[in-house]
Amino acid sequence: MPIRTTAFMAGVPELLILKLLSAGEMYGYELAKAVQTASAEALSLGEGVLYPALHALEIGGALRARTAMVDGRKRVYYTLTARGRRRLRELTRRWQRVAGAVQAVLGGSYA
Amino acid sequence: MPDPTFPSLRRRLIAGGISPRRVRRLLQELRDHYTELVLEQQRTGSPRPAEAASALLGTEESLAAQLLARRELLSWSRRWPWAVYALAPLLIFPTAFVATICLMVGLAHVLNGMRHSAPVAFLDVMRAIRYFDLYLMPVIVASGLAVLARRRGVSPVWAWLSIALFALLSSLTNISVTLQHIGAGAGVSSRPAILIPLLMKRWLPTAAAAAAIYTVVLHWALRRDREVPD
Numbered sequence: 110m111p112i113r114t115t116a117f118m119a120g121v122p123e124l125l126i127l128k129l130l131s132a133g134e135m136y137g138y139e140l141a142k143a144v145q146t147a148s149a150e151a152l153s154l155g156e157g158v159l160y161p162a163l164h165a166l167e168i169g170g171a172l173r174a175r176t177a178m179v180d181g182r183k184r185v186y187y188t189l190t191a192r193g194r195r196r197l198r199e200l201t202r203r204w205q206r207v208a209g210a211v212q213a214v215l216g217g218s219y220a
Numbered sequence: 221m222p223d224p225t226f227p228s229l230r231r232r233l234i235a236g237g238i239s240p241r242r243v244r245r246l247l248q249e250l251r252d253h254y255t256e257l258v259l260e261q262q263r264t265g266s267p268r269p270a271e272a273a274s275a276l277l278g279t280e281e282s283l284a285a286q287l288l289a290r291r292e293l294l295s296w297s298r299r300w301p302w303a304v305y306a307l308a309p310l311l312i313f314p315t316a317f318v319a320t321i322c323l324m325v326g327l328a329h330v331l332n333g334m335r336h337s338a339p340v341a342f343l344d345v346m347r348a349i350r351y352f353d354l355y356l357m358p359v360i361v362a363s364g365l366a367v368l369a370r371r372r373g374v375s376p377v378w379a380w381l382s383i384a385l386f387a388l389l390s391s392l393t394n395i396s397v398t399l400q401h402i403g404a405g406a407g408v409s410s411r412p413a414i415l416i417p418l419l420m421k422r423w424l425p426t427a428a429a430a431a432a433i434y435t436v437v438l439h440w441a442l443r444r445d446r447e448v449p450d
């Protein structure tokens with residue numbers, strides 16, 4: 110069962126989205142699938158997390174959106190901007206610090 | 221199968237303060253996502269692909285709650301109502317007057333270059349601009365802001381504050397235009413007279429009349445708004 114992103118993982122959906130979009134443009138469903146595939150089905154971005162995060166990142170200037178017609182449907186594709194790349198570096202550093210700190214606690218001799 | 225236009229989600233999001241344009245795009249993305257989920261369920265041989273896709277998409281309540289929890293998605297008028305409904309009316313009047321004076325001075329310069337142009341037409345234009353600034357613009361902007369407050373689900377207090385401020389400002393403000401020396405050095409003397417109506421003790425009936433006009437226009441706009449289908 111994949112872990113659904115929740116409040117205690119604040120910032121993680123943005124990090125995953127920015128990382129996946131750094132490889133090229135994607136649309137919502139494609140991103141959700143890519144998160145599952147890249148995390149070996151361990152993580153799943155719910156629609157209620159994915160779309161608010163995408164729109165918030167776009168409003169913040171980290172993403173750019175364009176609409177295209179695909180199979181008679183309007184589809185919104187997202188690409189990373191220069192600001193998005195900076196945000197990705199910043200979130201990656203923050204996550205590595207948190208992950209390292211948690212690992213240090215788990216590997217420590219406190220019990 | 222859910223209604224692919226998500227009518228109740230649309231209403232919830234707009235009432236929650238997300239701008240209609242963003243809501244339109246969000247729903248378009250959710251529709252596309254839902255279609256992809258149905259296709260995926262069909263590929264995996266699900267006996268009820270539409271129901272399975274709906275379950276994966278989540279309920280409208282949870283989607284609305286998660287979308288509205290992101291403050292960045294809310295419109296300006298919802299995030300900073302004081303700026304839109306209180307500060308904007310205070311800024312619009314001086315801005316409109318400065319713009320009017322600049323326009324008048326610019327026109328006077330044009331006339332000066334033409335030398336033999338008719339001052340009557342110039343004065344007519346000036347008079348029209350003055351009436352627009354003093355009477356039409358406040359009605360349009362005050363009623364527009366009040367309709368916006370209603371559509372964005374902002375507290376009605378902000379709409380009434382906006383109307384009251386516009387009524388007060390329009391009753392306390394006047395602008396006079398005097399044309400000098402047309403043909404040989406055209407000039408315009410124009411000044412906003414903010415306190416003159418106050419000193420003449422006629423601002424209160426004017427403010428009440430302005431507020432009444434804005435309220436009538438607001439009610440008319442809201443009725444029209446209700447008649448337009450989603």
